[in-house]
Amino acid sequence: MAYNIVLIAGSYYPNFSATGNCIYQIARCYVNKGHNVYMLSESPDGRETTVEHEGQKIYRVTSKRLKDLEKRKSYGKFRIILNKVYWALVKLFTPSGMEEGLADAFYNKLEELHAQGLKIDCVVPCCMPVEGVKGGYRFCSKYNIPLFPLLYDRYSDNRDFFRFTWTHKLKKGYAEKYEKKMFDYSSMVYYIDNWKPYFEKFKRDNALRVEHPLVVKKPLAEPLPLKDAAKINAIYQGEINHQMRPPQAMLTAFSKIGKTDPDVRLHIFARGNGVEDVEKAQAADPNVIKFYGKVGKAEADGYYASANIQIILANRDKEIVSSKIFESVASGYPIVYFYFSEDELSYGLLKKYPLVLFVRQDKAEEEADKIREWMYANCEKRVDFDIVGKAYDDATPDMVVDTSIDILDKGKRG
Template sequence: MNILVIIGNYYPYPSSTANCITPLLLSLQEEGHIVSILTNTPQNTKIPYRMIVNGVEINGIPDRYAYYINKIENFIQSHPKYIKNRVFQNILKSPFYLRYQIPAIIERLPSGFIKDNLYKFMGMNKISAFHLMITISHPFVSQLIGLEIKKRMVDLKWIIYELDPYAFNFYLEDSKRKKYENQESRVMKYSNLIIGTPELIRLYKGNIFSKYRKKMHFLQYSVQDYRKLYQLNEKINHNVVGEFFIAYAGKFYKEIRDPMPALKIFEKLSLNFYCLLFTNYQDNEFLSFIDRNHTKFVIQEHSTHIDTISTMIKADVLFSVGNTVELQVPAKIFEYMGLGKPLIHFSKIKDDPAKKYLENYPFALIINEFEGSILEKVEKIENFFKTMKNKEMSYDEVVEFLPDFDERNVKENFLSIINKA
């Protein structure tokens, strides 16, 4: 069966979510299916837009609209406050709205990036004749691309995989919430099956989306055996200076996953440490903090997943920052647990969904940012560092504690759901 998968941030610098999804996609290939991936590609990358990786065809679409809007957002962040006025922001963005939005309205076509993906799919489908499409809400625009394809190819089977509470993020204004609910409902209506995290499926079965409950199936994230998956790069060396090596890999977001409380706690440690951050976060406060503390905190903006894993497996402790969204589990904790390394998780909210997954992992320390003094948190972390120095678990030891997340079991459940489409 020819299968098209639409997912964001998959290549060349995959997100933690993309990394957790990869074993599932490879399992389709192992079953004899032919898998093609459609993903966004950074506008200024030198990576080719079509490549074969692990036997899977990856097709990259440059998201020019997001690229230029992000550059404007970064410009706004780094200039005086009056530029942050919404009127000035809209003036700065207007050329790109005119370029991407207005023509789409006139032509009654999907706008910008969605239209580019639709045209790319049409070309790929002439060659591959897809039988099944899987769209993964990372981000939700993947579902909107899938919707446009499904409307034109009604016989194509469509599975949606929901990872983000798109219409139920707490920060949404009421007007946007209604719009997002309508979009998500249309996606569910046209789909053949719905896969989601346990948190989301429970939510959807009890709210306005309950009418689609017969289509719904929950699937856990998997904890992967990275030592088996990759031939790790032993030559990776970041000239670590310090008795303790701390590492983080992933994106930060000011409103959803702000790293500053965690970094300010690390700054107070009396231990001699070195902290490596694999991230491209451009917030001014963050960059100023790194600049002031450049002997202890170092940024690595772009790195392949193999090189990132090869580095992190040498760390003494990994750390993660929780989301402020109650129903969105940070996928990176599953990556971290797969490495069998000690893990510090900074929780931002009382109902942080990551906590229930970490409570059975014996090498985890959860720090609640919302309670207790900085000195108390510093003491807990220093004790954890000293206790966990040079400790790690094999993959088999990890899944003894986390059998539900064994990638072999998750793959089997995934394939069972796919066969129902």
């Protein structure tokens, strides 16, 4: 039986966020198994549009804040500051800490589809954005429709979501009550390890631990030429952030390698407040470090296809697992992982991968020669996908798709 499944994400096709990429793989899996997929996502330009992609009908919703983000491109500096202050105050004085306008936008689009005669069999919202979960829960509880939240980021325990420690303490009780109410209703709650403390504390039968569903076998993208390619082409793509994911260890190691070896390149595709460090490193070592700025996923895949070493940077928060890990292991490429401590969740996950070099960040410079030798020894090696699939069997989209369909087949809601 083919079901009508509505998924909710933040940034989605063609500009996927990390969680958007996760839900994309789940959406593709639903489509491949014969179901009808309707995707609600945030508008990238403040306009409501509808497109079709790979068997998915994608509805882009907007809100006042998303429209303001687009308008800021034409604002002067002072007006931009005023607009940022306005939205900071809105968040501060909203009990949930959420952007309620976005939650309403998701809910209203679900109501619109319902009014058009679409029989929605279930809603699968992704957190973040938590507003998608709220909009989905509000709709499902009204019509007694199964809800399957996908929890990748924390809400009630996420201090950064609430901006300040004191606002987090003030609003945490509200957030926990909301979570409990939503979880009680859900047919199944899917969560990754950073939610583990919550579900150990509040045990429930309708919760299933999963991983980022990114271990999927994909055809190699059409290679795009890298700048001044060499024998060793290492690549990093993702966020670079002074507070959470600093690039200094990676930059220092490759700068040292480049001083004695002209056949090593580090290609960086990134955004974030740490980009200035990358630009300085490129200016100091232009023959080694190549910075491309931010690129779209399809373009990044093309550059990855031309590289032979993948770089992963650890997050300072050891409970956070980067979705990039699962994409990297699925590719089968050699990985150099710059970590902070061995008790990181990401460190434990990568220990299962047979082609990875662990480099502690405070030892990166002194281990530069070791990194260089390892890259030369392994740059042509690849790990067979069957080996990866067995090691990370909980990181495929099938787990979420198959269990949710089984629940629908049995006619269970919560």
